[in-house]
Amino acid sequence: MHRKRHTTRTARLLAALVLSALACAACGKEGSPPGKGPAADELPRYTVAKGFELPRSGTWKKARSRGHFVVGAKEDQPYLGEKDPASGTYSGFDIEIAKMISASLGIDPKGITFKTIASANRETALQNGQIDYYVGTYTINDNRKKLVGFGGPYYLAGQGLLVRSDEKDIRGPGDLAGRRVCSAAGSTPYQRIQKDYPKATLVAYDTYSVCVDNLLTYQVDAVTTDDAILIGYAAKVPDELKVVGKPFSEEPYGIGVPRGDNALRLAVDDALAAREKDGTWKKAYDATLGLSGVPAPKPPAIDRYPAS
Secondary structure: HHHHHHHHHHHHHHHHHOOOOHHHHHHOOOOOOOOOOOOEEEOOOOOOOOOOOOOHHHHHHHHHOOOOOEEEOOEOOOOOOOOOOOOEEEEEEHHHHHHHHHHHHHOOHHOOEEEEEOOHHHHHHHHHOOEEEEOOOOOOOHHOOOOOEEEEEEEEEEEEEEEEOOOOOOHHHHHOOOEEEEEEEOOOOHHHHHHHHHHOOOEEOOOOOHHHHHHOOOOOOOOEEEEHHHHHHHHHHOOEEEEOOOOOEEEEEEEEEEEEOHHHHHHHHHHHHHHHHHHHHHHHHHHHHHHHHHOOOOOOOOOOOOOO
């Protein structure tokens, strides 16, 4: 009976995470945590660069012609990339990064069209021209550089573990043998567990929100991905979830652009450097991911790697 009551309670709390359209129906229920999210008056305002030109970038020229960028993002990552199921509005640190880049490139960020793109489909979306750039906890690595270009990095995360608050035996990746561990299909964290901790039983879904759902309802024992993402989930329901252990990787987040569009990639690097220097980056962090209680770190050094 205890397990059944607990499972019912966690399922109700999950609704309060606003991870699906059904979440709105749970709003206001007794026991649900208060809503948390970026306060509009605390978010930075981005002045659009006047007279900006980037004629060598085909991607930029198409965006200017249509009047806005099309940006790939996540919709289920608290404080990073989250979509309100009622209004369709996206919010979070990654969303603010996308907006500041657009403004720096001379195109009003108010017009951005955000598209939710699953981790496994990011490269294809950039290659096929479905999106102009991608901002969504996208780790830069050499294999991906063969398929797309990267501006940044703009944030350095590390792989971590999210477990239920009553979990006592999982304190790090060395404790995962025989345990069911969930991550996003095609993600770097999934591949690392598969390679380095083969005794774990891996479960994969398109989104981390489904992994968290399975964790709260005792179908998996842990969720693994970047600590920045996990901190957001734990902050939503701190009585139910916790992040354990130390980060066991380095995950530099980059802005994905079409491979070969080096003019756009380098312009993104310039924009990030300027926004970090003038304090806009930190203000965006404080108003979004900073709400999880983790103070803003120092931004990582931008990697202006040569064209290939």
